[in-house]
Amino acid sequence: MDNNFDFGLQDYPIFDEEYRPHLNDMILKHYYMSEIGFETAALFKQYLNNKMNEIMPYYNTLYKLQKDLLETRIAPNVNLTESYTHSVTTEGTSESNSNSTNENKNVSQNTPQGNLVNQNINNFNYADNINFGNNNSKITDSSNTSGKSIEDYIKTIQGNNGQKYAYEVLIAVKNNILSIDLEVINELEDLFMGIF
Numbered sequence: 001m002d003n004n005f006d007f008g009l010q011d012y013p014i015f016d017e018e019y020r021p022h023l024n025d026m027i028l029k030h031y032y033m034s035e036i037g038f039e040t041a042a043l044f045k046q047y048l049n050n051k052m053n054e055i056m057p058y059y060n061t062l063y064k065l066q067k068d069l070l071e072t073r074i075a076p077n078v079n080l081t082e083s084y085t086h087s088v089t090t091e092g093t094s095e096s097n098s099n100s101t102n103e104n105k106n107v108s109q110n111t112p113q114g115n116l117v118n119q120n121i122n123n124f125n126y127a128d129n130i131n132f133g134n135n136n137s138k139i140t141d142s143s144n145t146s147g148k149s150i151e152d153y154i155k156t157i158q159g160n161n162g163q164k165y166a167y168e169v170l171i172a173v174k175n176n177i178l179s180i181d182l183e184v185i186n187e188l189e190d191l192f193m194g195i196f
Helices: 017-030 041-072 164-177 180-187
Strands: 078-108 129-159
Touching: 017 078, 017 180
Parallel strands: none
Antiparallel strands: 078 129
């Protein structure tokens, strides 16, 4: 590092390119005082970069999972959307009819000696005064009714399902956060002599 030696470490896969300088700095600082386990610095550089290319796909998955967990803070364990639609349609028809017929006959006869037969009344035989009356009435009443009502209901639940308090979830997350940087660093230990 003091001689501006180029360790490479620019081509291995990483979950976020902005994180590369941080991880490289952690590796170099951790092994700064360690003796490399190869005859030349060029050979060490080759093995270091090969090792990083081999291990980083696995660790990138862990980095991504941890990043997602920390960004959401508390990962929701419930994500439920429930929708409900209720539709009611009513239609009705009512009709009422009423017919009535009244027939009136008034006969006035000043000559009681003359017989008036029922069938002759309509022919005006032997009567002084006859009044006929017909009263016909018809009433029709009809009505149509229709109606429609729609009720929509959407319920969304997201977050903790209520079986744990938020602080319990946070404690569980904190206890399970991995020190992925340290795991990557430990994977490189066999590239050094191990003499202190």
